[in-house]
Amino acid sequence: MLVEIPDPQVIAYVIVAFAVGIFGMMIYGKIKALSAQKTSDPAYLSRLEYYERQLIDMKIRMDALDLEEKESEEQVLERVETVLEKKAQPQVQKEPEESKIEPAKPVSKPRMPNMDFNGVAEHVLGLITTREMTSRDIQITIGRSREHTSRLMKRLFEQGFVQRNNKTKPFTYQITEKGKAKLGNQEQPITA
Template sequence: MLIEIPDPQIIASVIIAFVVGIFGMTIYNKIRSFSAQKGMDPSYLSRLEYYERQLIDMKIRMDALDLEETKVPAPVIEKVEAVLEKKVEEPVRKEPERPVSKPRMPNMDFNGIAEHVLGLITTKEMTSRDIQITIGRSREHTSRLMKRLFEDGLVERNTKKKPFTYKITEKGRARLGNLESPITA
């Protein structure tokens, strides 16, 4: 049996094509590993998480400021009315504002804190972090509390948004009773 050997040009072209293919695959793997390494750098992920926490904290502070702006204490209104009635032309001296310390939440049993949280979310939906800051408890405590309220059917969890928001259900309103005004932070 005779075996026919192809021309040397065909053999050379097959060898060159093989070498070019191996060279191309090597370059492709180098580029892919470089781009994957840059995207998965842990320092980028930790930096992203840090900024995300900062944004959440800023949002909570902005919400707290909005809540403080809506409250106008009665003594301030009376002072303004007194100044308008007297029509005093001398400049009004403004006393320096003293920082108001927020009273610490007293220790309550589950029912007391649950009713307090239900009162907080009667006016608007709140995240677990908002509730945590308002009641002054740990993240774990607040998470367990909200889970229990959700399982009891007293609150609804909106899972379409991240972080989840909670709002009171009709069962929660019934548990809360006939409070004249909702509890505010």
């Protein structure tokens, strides 16, 4: 029985492929060991948590800015409509001062008036009817301190008006059926 010996090029390709595979496995092992050391390092984990908190804060700030921007756009549209209505009305004498349109000044968001617990609770319940919110989101929206907001959300949670999602950090809150009943039959949820 005769056995054919393959060409030397084929043998060389097989040996090179084997060597490349062994080299790749060695590099993979080194990278895996290096990444395992980083994840077990407490300084690395604390740095990761710090950056995660920073990203969450940035997201909340961006959302707050978006809300303020939407409010200012609505106010500008209202001003334009009132100017157009004034021009549509017949005028006996045109004054040059009225024809000038003043540039829109940035309007600061008014601070929420002081309310008792029920007023603030109903406002917060109205906010979270459309989507889950973190206590930081709620804090920025109602303009109260972190401590005030935390106490409020804890009380709402203990009374069963909101449900806390413990699986996410920071916790998110969602309205319950009892909370919807307390809110009553409002036509539209409160938007910030």
